[in-house]
Amino acid sequence: MTKKIKDVIHLEPEPVISVTKPTLIERLTSKIDKGPERAEFVKFCKRVEYTIRARYLLQFEDMMQLYTLFNPLDENKRLKQQKITPEDIDAREQNFLASLFQILEKSNFKIVTDEEVENARSGKYLLNLPIEVDLSKLDSQLLRKYFDDHPHRNLPMNHDKVKYIIFRRGIGIDSTTGRFYMEKLDMIIERVWSWFLKVTRLQGILSRTPSKRFEEVPTNPEQKGTETKSKDLVVERIRIQNMELSMKNLYSEITIKEPTFDRMIVIYRRASTKPKEERERGIYVKHFKNIPMADMEIVLPEKKNPTLTPMDWLMFLGSAVIGLVALISSLERPKADIWVFMLLISGLVSYCAKAYFTFQQNLATYQNLITHSMYEKQLDSGRGTLLHLCDDVINQEVKEVIISFYILMMQGKEGNLTSKELDQKCEKLLKDEFKEECNFKVDDAVEKLRKLRIVKIHDGGRIQAEKLERANEIIGTTTEEVVLKAKHSAAATNESKGTTKEELVSKKEKQRPTE
Structure with missing residues (x-):
């Protein structure tokens, strides 16, 4: 019996603290025994927040002020109004990127590496079409200039040509339950095709080398190899491609799971054919949530319309040629069997129809995912993201x-x-x-x-x-505490004045002589 193999990813634990601040303060306060110390701890938490917020205030204001010059919605109106020279504009946009990247680092965002992109593309979840970026529509000067002046770890390969950058933070799990009939049929065809490549010894030429970040882990404890680092997060993928073939799995509902990036931010600028003085200067900053790793392509900017891959065309045309050759050879026989002829024709037509309808279904799924990502997965963009x-x-x-x-x-x-x-x-x-x-x-x-x-x-x-x-x-006492204290004092004074006035009116009514 074939051993069940797990598809897992080893990831470094995230530095982000996802528990909400009120929950954290409430839980820690409840663990303090003495009442006076609890009140002091709550005061301490408030003062820490007020102090840190005040320290970042000027930096945030500078960044937001710079972004008003590069907000794509303004279409360079602010730049034209202020009549800034191109050299000064270049300096200001680099200052904005430096401030933005520093804030991203402080928020525990990391640049998505080539290795993580390869891991994502090596698996399939809900998106079964290859998605490519139309690089001709993206500007190449903005990020190249920044990374030349600010070297950074884990940059993509050929970062001198990078036209967009993706940041990610946090790890989660997404699960989907369904019957997935077409996906299961695709899985069967892929396994048959892999068997054919193995038999014909073409597997090494046409197949892609798996990513090193993936590790096949047997469910049998005796087959486990060396232990992974204790701090590594081991996230398991449950995919249709690794499903055991059985009648129950083929016809019943199954649940697939995929690790997600909790937050993703994409930064880019569109290309412009206008002269340097008039070209578009808008910087796009888009914020997404809960993006499955295998479907990470949905956050890419300026995506091309998906089409059949060269491998799909090769399989499609190869099957057609094989079918035609078999058909011609059967007709050349002296006693051609009409049933064999019909079987070959029906098989060829069925395969072509299956390829067409599978592509159409994947295209519809892709369009639904893009719409879903725009309305539910995208948190915000531009100023809202900042x-x-x-x-x-x-x-x-x-x-x-x-x-x-x-x-x-x-x-x-x-x-x-x-x-x-x-x-x-x-x-x-x-x-x-x-x-x-x-x-x-x-x-x-x-x-x-x-x-x-x-x-x-x-x-x-x-x-x-x-x-x-x-x-x-x-x-020390923070400005916020002084303001709150003054507000409470004013409210108490007003309440006291109101009460005194009512008492005076009541007293006068009592002293008024009866008629």
């Missing part, structure tokens, strides 16, 4: 500070930790309390604690938190 990122940065920074300070605070008066110990305890807290795997950015968190001056760094790099009350004193 506002999302500004909120993401603040939330991630605040959550990192709160978690790391809480762990240090719970060590007690004499307790202190190394960076490695703090990292392990923060990750354990997220896993135990929120069932969340996270590669906690401990160095970044400690640096923020140090800038807030609420930790002490001892010899040997051991870290100790200030007392909670002292930490609140060091951060």
